[in-house]
Amino acid sequence: MKSDWTELLQFDKKHIWHPYTSVENALPVYPVEKAEGVYLELGDGTKLVDGMSSWWTAIHGYNHPTINAALIDQISKVSHVMFGGITHRPAIQLAQLLIELTPPSLEKVFFSDSGSVAVEVAIKMALQYWQSKGKNKKNRLMTTRSGYHGDTFKAMSVCDPVNGMHHLFSEVLSKTIFADKPTCKWNEEWDTEAILSLQKLFEEQHENLAAFIIEPIVQGAGGMNFYHPQYLTEIRTLCDKYEVLLIADEIATGFGRTGKLFACEHSAISPDIICVGKALTGGYLSLAATLTTKEVSSTISKGESGVLMHGPTFMGNPLACSAGVASLNLLLQSNWKEKVSWIEKKLTEGLAAIQEHQKVKELRICGAIAVIETYENIDVAAAQIEFKTLGVWIRPFRNLIYIMPPFIIEKDELELLILAMKKIITKSIYIQ
Ligand SMILES: Cc1ncc(COP(=O)(O)O)c(C=O)c1O
Structure with missing residues (x-):
């Protein structure tokens, strides 16, 4: 982590309210230094494939020259x-x-x-x-x-x-x-x-x-x-x-x-x-x-x-x-229609087996959206540490692990997201 982030994060923890969080017992936040294409670059230089499109928004990825x-x-x-x-x-x-x-x-x-x-x-x-x-x-x-x-x-x-x-x-x-x-x-x-x-x-x-x-x-x-x-x-x-x-x-x-x-x-x-x-x-x-x-x-x-x-x-x-x-x-x-349908196909093929996992209640896919509903609620902080290690940015809520990546995502990056979703359900991320 670049040295100035330590102080900035202390200030953030002390003074800034993030979405749906407590200021007394705040969930950790990850500093983003910059973002490019489907990648978010964190303060410590880690690059993560973004599975969230910043809550459905960044369909063309980040830092797009035309916009x-x-x-x-x-x-x-x-x-x-x-x-x-x-x-x-x-x-x-x-x-x-x-x-x-x-x-x-x-x-x-x-x-x-x-x-x-x-x-x-x-x-x-x-x-x-x-x-x-x-x-x-x-x-x-x-x-x-x-x-x-x-x-x-x-x-x-x-x-x-x-x-x-x-x-x-x-x-x-x-x-x-x-x-x-x-x-x-x-x-x-x-x-x-x-x-x-x-x-x-x-x-x-x-x-x-x-x-x-x-x-x-x-x-x-x-x-x-x-x-x-x-x-x-x-x-x-x-x-x-x-x-x-x-x-x-x-x-x-x-x-x-x-x-x-x-x-x-x-x-x-x-x-x-x-x-x-x-x-x-x-x-x-x-x-x-x-x-x-x-x-x-x-x-x-x-x-x-x-x-x-x-x-x-x-x-x-x-x-x-x-x-x-x-x-x-x-x-x-763009060829968004073909791209979204390609993402849907990759998600369907890549995640199909997950339905058999004992932790998984249901897998749902529609267009460029995939959702894994688990039986137990997810510990968001624990899941995010794991996701960071797996090289992706995915933020679950309640018992839902879901992605809706930017449409510009390529094969290797999408496969990384799919792999991360498959691996995460086997980890200790559930609230007991
Ligand atoms: C379907 C739907 N309607 C409304 C909103 C609210 O939008 P905003 O967060 O920009 O106020 C959201 C945000 O997640 C949404 O998903």
Whole structure:
């Protein structure tokens, strides 16, 4: 470790709160000095293959010359300017791309600064939509268990009530209606019974429902559950039948991760509102967007307030939007579809045998995502020491060891990740 890191890490431990950690009993953190391609370089010079894409974001890897150049060019023009009363090329270009690429009929774009805020905006759109139609009773939200939509309060209220630790905030969180976790798995035959309980909830609750929110196909941080595309098709039908808006949270799944540009495409449905974020800027800067239809946007605009009541300070930040334009163009010019399908095939072949291991409850693979669910919870600190020795960066949570590598990953690097996942389950990493 370079000498200055010792002091810096002491300061970090003493003063900085990392995600979901205690300051009294903080988990160790690893200093990253730089990152290049699929490699993270630590303070002690160790290079690790990154299996996490910095939480679904860095699809093109790190330090990409094209995104770097786009940012440098934009910095020399304007790094930030307020979006109230002003517009700029990067926001317009990014909105054009998003409208073109997202499912049909989504044609109004609201930029925000993080995924959680994009979800807040989506919910606000849904609530304002029904208010504008004079249907004030339609003000509740429905979702399935095992979902994750962010850490702000309204977003938290639609996260899994157990994993999302609702009990800590039970006085403040709105009372969401929770359907069961989707049971019919992604790669199984469709089971018509899998939708029955949800049908019943729609029948009972639709008069109060503003929107149904769900992560299409892959539920992320709420449990890494992959469900059948027909389930989403059925939800679209129920939303249409009972006049409920469908919000698709594609913040984790968007931009190719599941093998389609957007996971909604597995079910060939178009939501009324979609949220995108994470990989939107190729992992360079925090940016998200909420897109909706002419019907939703016009209804809000003709309603009592006449405006959508939201406007973050850094809305449409030009630097972030220029990274977004560069990242999306890179994706479109690449052979991402073949690459993701190659990653899926390698993961499937490389990890298949792991299902037989006594510690493993289930192996799940979809596009460039692999998840090993173990019976016991993982000791994250112990697992990370092992992973570092194995030359990879993988960060499990609860009983889930999962990877979603950058799409640019090559054979040897992917094989190293697969080997590390196979080896880790045999180590002493379980919480007793
Ligand atoms: C599906 C989904 N929605 C929303 C969010 C929240 O995004 P952010 O962390 O940028 O606020 C996340 C983040 O993990 C997510 O996976």
